[in-house]
Amino acid sequence: MILIGVNRSPYTRRVAVTLGLYGMPFEQRDLSGFGNRAEVRAANPLGRIPALVLDDGETLVDSGAIIDHLDEAYGRDRALVPPAGAERRAVLRLAALMMGACDKGLQAAYERNHHPPEKVHQPWIDDCLLSMRTALAAAEAVLADGRPYLSAGRLTHADVAAFVAERLARGLKVDTEAEMPRLHAHCRSLLEREPFRATEP
Ligand SMILES: N[C@@H](CCC(=O)N[C@@H](CS)C(=O)NCC(=O)O)C(=O)O
Incomplete structure (x- = not known):
């Protein structure tokens, strides 16, 4: 492959x-x-x-x-997603939120990077980054009860998606350590695992 x-x-x-x-x-x-x-x-x-x-x-x-x-x-x-039922829906929902956060982050970056400076619309950038932040805050809220993974009690697509979204957010100057400390810590701990560490750009 x-x-x-x-x-x-x-x-x-x-x-x-x-x-x-x-x-x-x-x-x-x-x-x-x-x-x-x-x-x-x-x-x-x-x-x-x-x-x-x-x-x-x-x-x-x-x-x-x-x-x-x-x-x-x-x-x-x-499989990184349960086969059926409420646990599957919960994993897919969180993964969709996290990948949607990436979409929002990229829209902000494209607005900034692919327009001449006088045509950059800062309110749109701010709105996209706010949506990214509120989606990440939803993951932060899930981790509030001290659970080690976002969903299903084990590593799932929700965690992998949160990992890449949190990384992108930091690249866009979102201070995840201050704003979503549990999510930030969760992603730091995932980085200790080989597939996460080995893919560091
Ligand atoms: N929905 C797509 C999004 C992929 C995407 O937007 N990739 C970006 C890089 S992060 C890209 O290739 N952008 C170039 C473009 O949109 O022309 C997916 O999940 O694969």
């Missing part, structure tokens, strides 16, 4: 961490969405990372769809 994308991208890193947690060997091509436009578009017509090229040449796009395949193909008894 070949993972196309740089781990600076939270979506790519989520896939890389998941592959690591499932014990799947893979090669990674460090291409960035904006820096390697033509090569990325050749793998994904949208020009976005990540893409995952399977051993038979089929190419999957979008981190959610890639994760769905990894769960189906390699999750089995160690």
Whole structure:
């Protein structure tokens, strides 16, 4: 398998961490969405990372769809999402909130980085970052009772998604240590595990 994308991208890193947690060997091509436009578009017509090229040449796009395949193909008894019911819904809800926080963070970054300075609309940046913060605060609230994981009493996609979202937030100058201290500490402890540490950009 070949993972196309740089781990600076939270979506790519989520896939890389998941592959690591499932014990799947893979090669990674460090291409960035904006820096390697033509090569990325050749793998994904949208020009976005990540893409995952399977051993038979089929190419999957979008981190959610890639994760769905990894769960189906390699999750089995160690799947990062419960198979059904309320626990599954809770994990998927939190993971969606965390990846949505990434979407909001990127919208803020794109507004800042892809417009000429006189066309940057700061209120939109502030609004996106507020949504990112409130989503991260929802994860912080879940950890308030001292539980070691966000959901289902074990490591799940919710934790992996929170990990990449918290990392992106720090990159956007959100002081997660001050604003979401339990989430910050949770992510620091995840970093001690190999698949998280090995994917540090
Ligand atoms: N929904 C997509 C989002 C992927 C995404 O936006 N990736 C960014 C990098 S973090 C990218 O490639 N941006 C380039 C672009 O949007 O043209 C996913 O989950 O994979």
